[in-house]
Each structure stands twice: as C-alpha cells, then as structure tokens.
Amino acid sequence: MWSDLAAALALLLVLEGLLPFLVPRRYREYLLEIARLPEGTLRLFGLISMLLGLALLAWVRG
Template identity: 55%
Template structure:
C-alpha cells in the first residue's frame, strides 16, 4: 500500500510541476488570480477537485 501511495504522490508532483516549468509567466498569472479569490470560491474549487479525484479513482478501480 505504501508503494502505491508514494507512486501516486510522485506522479502528482510531476504533473503539478509541468505548468510552472513549461509556462512560468502564465503560472504566475494563474497564482495571482487564485490568490484574489474569496475563501468560498477556493473551497468550492477544492471540493470539485476532490470529487473529481474520487470519481476518477472509482472509474479506474
């Protein structure tokens, strides 16, 4: 189980690193837009992200 968890974490880090590596200026603009959102919008985005991840895990397994 730990092996699969570490593989998933490693893949997540690689995927998250793609945008700042490929387009650092666009990534900076994206971070500024996210920082200007209110807490409710950020929570909703986080909820959608988590639900999408759970749905994807369900479909894969």
C-alpha cells in the same frame, strides 16, 4: 498499498511541476488570479477537485 500511494504522490509532483516549468510567467499570473478569489470559491474548487479525484480513482480501481 504504500507503493501505490508513493506512485500517486510522485505523479502528483510531476503534474504540479509541468506548468511552472513550461510557462512560468503565465503560471505566476494564474496564481495571482487565484489569490484574489474569495475563500468560498476556493473551497468550492477544492471540493469539486476532491470529488472528481475520488470518482476517477473509484472508476480506475473499480
């Protein structure tokens, strides 16, 4: 189980690093745009992201 968690974390880091590596200027602009969003919108995006991730995980592990 711990090896699965470590693999998932490693994949997360790889995916998170793609945009800053490939298009750093656009990534910076994107982060500034996100910083201007209201808290409620950020929370909604976070909730949707978590639910989609859980659904994908359940489907893959199912």
